[in-house]
């Protein structure tokens with residue numbers, strides 16, 4: 001992977017000593033300011049972006065997705081590797097493991113999901129028959145296999161508006177629609193990345209079973225605790241990926 005890589009994720013990802021030349025960047029975009037970091041890993045240039053802003057201040061429905069993707073694109077990123085916490089709807093997706101998303105269903109409401117609304121380019125319809133970049137996905141599968149990390153190759157992500165978790169009835173309906181996992185952030189991120197021509201892939205961290213799939217009520221703590229448990233493997237996976 002020679003092109004400039006952006007990693008979108010939580011705080012933990014860049015707290016390693018494997019990176020050099022770490023710098024803070026303030027990117028001024030038409031949609032607002034984005035704070036991110038640049039670094040080097042051996043010969044590779046990397047950008048790190050905390051999706052939820054500094055200190056995880058923004059809930060999923062408040063994230064400025066257009067500014068985030070604009071900033072990465074304008075700083076020269078070609079590939080984006082996003083991480084996203086999800087609840088498993090399909091019980092073949094096990095808590096504590098990873099899945100590589102290969103399609104999505106959009107159940108968000110009223111998020112700004114396109115750059116093509118104030119342009120003179122006429123009406124633009126972006127192809128979504130393969131929203132997640134097959135090439136970047138191949139690198140991720142290889143890196144996971146090198147590290148003996150279990151990752152499921154493919155799975156349908158349904159994106160809800162949040163910030164509340166889903167009802168049991170909603171999860172039953174989403175299961176009938178074919179969704180394997182549920183989260184709140186991948187839409188419109190993947191769409192905007194496609195609009196900008198970025199090669200985008202999303203690694204889902206399965207942090208819990210979705211409402212009703214799990215017998216116990218879902219808490220934010222459960223999600224965070226399991227995400228923390230997975231962070232060691234995630235760092236290993238990222239390091240191996242950056243070697244490729």
Ligand code: HPA
Pocket residue numbers: 085086087088160165166182183184207208209210211218223
């Ligand atoms: N639902 C929605 N978003 C999530 C979940 C969930 O169960 N787990 C982690 N993010």
